[in-house]
Amino acid sequence: MSHRGAINEESIQVLDHPMGQADGVDFEIIELLFFAYRDFISDPDAILDTSGFGRAHHRVVHFVNREPGLTVAALLDTLKITKQSLARVLKQLIDSGYIVQIAGPEDRRQRRLFPTVRGRDLALALARPQSCRIANAMEGLNESGRAAVKTFLSGMINSANRSGAADQSDAKEGQDR
Amino acid sequence: MSHRGAINEESIQVLDHPMGQADGVDFEIIELLFFAYRDFISDPDAILDTSGFGRAHHRVVHFVNREPGLTVAALLDTLKITKQSLARVLKQLIDSGYIVQIAGPEDRRQRRLFPTVRGRDLALALARPQSCRIANAMEGLNESGRAAVKTFLSGMINSANRSGAADQSDAKEGQDR
DNA sequence: AATTTATGTCAACATAGCTGACATATTCGA
DNA sequence: TCGAATATGTCAGCTATGTTGACATAAATT
Numbered sequence: 001m002s003h004r005g006a007i008n009e010e011s012i013q014v015l016d017h018p019m020g021q022a023d024g025v026d027f028e029i030i031e032l033l034f035f036a037y038r039d040f041i042s043d044p045d046a047i048l049d050t051s052g053f054g055r056a057h058h059r060v061v062h063f064v065n066r067e068p069g070l071t072v073a074a075l076l077d078t079l080k081i082t083k084q085s086l087a088r089v090l091k092q093l094i095d096s097g098y099i100v101q102i103a104g105p106e107d108r109r110q111r112r113l114f115p116t117v118r119g120r121d122l123a124l125a126l127a128r129p130q131s132c133r134i135a136n137a138m139e140g141l142n143e144s145g146r147a148a149v150k151t152f153l154s155g156m157i158n159s160a161n162r163s164g165a166a167d168q169s170d171a172k173e174g175q176d177r
Numbered sequence: 178m179s180h181r182g183a184i185n186e187e188s189i190q191v192l193d194h195p196m197g198q199a200d201g202v203d204f205e206i207i208e209l210l211f212f213a214y215r216d217f218i219s220d221p222d223a224i225l226d227t228s229g230f231g232r233a234h235h236r237v238v239h240f241v242n243r244e245p246g247l248t249v250a251a252l253l254d255t256l257k258i259t260k261q262s263l264a265r266v267l268k269q270l271i272d273s274g275y276i277v278q279i280a281g282p283e284d285r286r287q288r289r290l291f292p293t294v295r296g297r298d299l300a301l302a303l304a305r306p307q308s309c310r311i312a313n314a315m316e317g318l319n320e321s322g323r324a325a326v327k328t329f330l331s332g333m334i335n336s337a338n339r340s341g342a343a344d345q346s347d348a349k350e351g352q353d354r
Numbered sequence: 355a356a357t358t359t360a361t362g363t364c365a366a367c368a369t370a371g372c373t374g375a376c377a378t379a380t381t382c383g384a
Numbered sequence: 385t386c387g388a389a390t391a392t393g394t395c396a397g398c399t400a401t402g403t404t405g406a407c408a409t410a411a412a413t414t
């Protein structure tokens with residue numbers, strides 16, 4: 001099967017050289033991100049296996065604890081999932097006493113979400129191992145290195161997201177999604 | 178509803194203050210990672226929607242292209258999924274002409290996986306927008322900043338993984354997983 | 355009063371994980 | 385040489401989490 005570039009079997013062109021930097025793509029960071037996130041998420045996953053919840057519950061508990069009183073609409077916007085997807089896990093979290101809903105004081109159509117003590121405890125328990133992993137990974141870095149990491153991660157995020165400022169791109173559409 | 182710490186409704190303790198740094202956890206980076214990865218993965222997702230494949234196919238095509246000739250076992254180890262999960266997507270990729278299997282030259286039980294030109298093209302098309310996003314996020318950083326990002330991401334990965342060195346922890350067990 | 359908004363809910367479906375069980379071909383060790 | 389171990393494939397069924405579409409209700413808005 002020859003020297004380099006291609007083998008031939010049943011008239012299909014088969015490549016035997018690795019895709020790499022020569023292709024003008026930064027595969028190193030792509031893979032680092034893949035593995036880093038996979039392992040980063042595995043910490044809380046292990047805890048969740050015990051409690052009968054999943055990643056979807058994790059996200060909900062996290063953001064409700066980070067911003068008590070947020071509305072269902074705000075949560076949907078943060079998670080970028082449909083209300084039907086959210087409904088399933090949210091219902092379980094409410095039924096199990098991790099989160100409560102309280103009608104909005106101004107707009108009583110809203111269901112503002114608050115964590116219970118139980119919900120707070122869960123959110124913290126899930127966050128702790130992740131925080132440790134991060135602290136560990138930051139260990140060798142000085143202040144400017146740590147700042148670089150934050151700058152990088154922030155730069156990876158679609159600017160339309162994060163930090164308030166609802167984008168008005170779909171003010172109509174009844175945003176059922 | 179009071180000053181600070183807790184509301185009370187139906188005798189459940191409800192918290193209305195945000196979970197934050199006071200809890201001794203680095204929520205900032207936790208969330209940056211969440212959003213960064215979500216958006217990072219959305220680029221190839223958009224392309225995949227067109228082609229009828231999903232994230233699972235993406236990963237397989239990626240690693241086969243990065244290491245042509247890898248065995249099914251090696252791929253399973255990288256992806257950390259079961260062979261049954263892999264089988265589904267791998268079969269589709271083979272049937273569609275993106276990947277071919279060739280019996281191992283030494284050990285003929287092995288099915289070594291190689292990309293076709295078509296598979297290479299797909300892998301590159303998927304990697305390109307991610308690489309651009311990364312380049313963009315790295316834009317403002319100097320060399321030491323970029324190095325810090327790599328150090329950080331590497332530090333996030335379980336040392337047991339990556340870079341050869343099979344861990345011998347489960348040499349028995351028939352590793353069906 | 356009519357419409358819009360915020361939310362909930364039912365039903366059906368897709369993707370991508372999982373477990374368990376079993377089949378086949380090949381290699382390896384006694 | 386034969387039996388065990390290995391590499392892989394495959395069938396069947398389950399779970400988690402996403403999707404669409406349709407419709408219901410209460411409250412706010414015009």
